[in-house]
Amino acid sequence: EPEVTQTPSHQVTQMGQEVILRCVPxxxxxxxxxxxxxxxxxxxxxVSFYNNEISEKSEIFDDQxxxxxxxxxxxxxxxxxxxxEDSAMYFCASTQPPGQGETQYFGPGTRLLVL
Amino acid sequence: xxxxxQTQPGMFVQEKEAVTLDCTYDTSDPSxxxxxxxxxxxxxxxxxxxxxxxxxxxxxxxxxxxNFQKARKSANLVIxxxxxGDSAMYFCAMREVYGxxxxxxxxxxxxxxxxxx
Numbered sequence: 001e002p003e004v005t006q007t008p009s010h011q012v013t014q015m016g017q018e019v020i021l022r023c024v025p026x027x028x029x030x031x032x033x034x035x036x037x038x039x040x041x042x043x044x045x046x047v048s049f050y051n052n053e054i055s056e057k058s059e060i061f062d063d064q065x066x067x068x069x070x071x072x073x074x075x076x077x078x079x080x081x082x083x084x085e086d087s088a089m090y091f092c093a094s095t096q097p098p099g100q101g102e103t104q105y106f107g108p109g110t111r112l113l114v115l
Numbered sequence: 116x117x118x119x120x121q122t123q124p125g126m127f128v129q130e131k132e133a134v135t136l137d138c139t140y141d142t143s144d145p146s147x148x149x150x151x152x153x154x155x156x157x158x159x160x161x162x163x164x165x166x167x168x169x170x171x172x173x174x175x176x177x178x179x180x181x182n183f184q185k186a187r188k189s190a191n192l193v194i195x196x197x198x199x200g201d202s203a204m205y206f207c208a209m210r211e212v213y214g215x216x217x218x219x220x221x222x223x224x225x226x227x228x229x230x231x232x
Contacts, residue, residue, distance in 0.1 A: 033219065033220075035220070041224075042206070042222045042223065042224045042225060043160070043206060043208075043220075043222040044222070045219040045220065045221070048218070048219055056218070056219060058219075089158055091160060093160075093220075102148045102165055102167065102210075103150070103162050103165055104150070104162075104210075104220055105162060106152070106159065106160035106161075106162070107159075108158070108159040109158050109159060109160070111158065
């Protein structure tokens with residue numbers, strides 16, 4: 001069964017460093033998302049991406065964040081200069097267009113720890 | 116504004132019994148979808164079940180069923196015949212659909228379910 005994959009599974013970084021989180025969405029999906037979950041809290045939307053551009057972003061998604069689909073399969077989230085409060089689990093998700101399947105399938109997550 | 120409320124922070128259930136996890140939602144959009152996800156201690160988000168706002172029947176997937184009461188704006192998850200492996204955090208989520216565009220998921224705060232032998 002097709003699945004969303006994410007790398008790395010864990011990342012430890014120093015405050016101020018740049019990190020890139022990688023995702024490979026399900027191949028026939030067209031909408032892509034990043035969410036984050038701070039430890040013990042609920043899952044929060046960061047950004048959605050369609051047709052090679054951001055379709056929506058939350059107030060969390062400030063100038064330190066960027067997303068890219070560098071090729072036909074990868075979808076990346078870059079945090080330019082990490083802060084302590086960026087420590088969280090980051091989930092990538094993907095879905096088909098409306099009318100072709102409504103479910104957002106999540107990857108296993110990347111657990112980011114900023115020291 | 117969209118909102119999902121899960122009022123049960125934690126629940127216990129005996130193995131083999133059924134359990135209902137509550138979820139209420141608020142939206143002004145007539146077209147929306149409701150989801151339940153399971154998050155075991157390993158952290159991944161596992162899709163369980165989906166209910167569309169226009170679906171006439173309550174959704175079922177194996178031991179999972181969704182008790183959808185549109186007038187009450189509730190979408191409770193029922194797990195029948197609980198198993199030890201059902202112990203996990205369960206999140207209710209909603210997505211509004213604007214003009215055909217797929218929108219973000221809004222999550223509730225989750226319910227931690229513990230299945231006791």
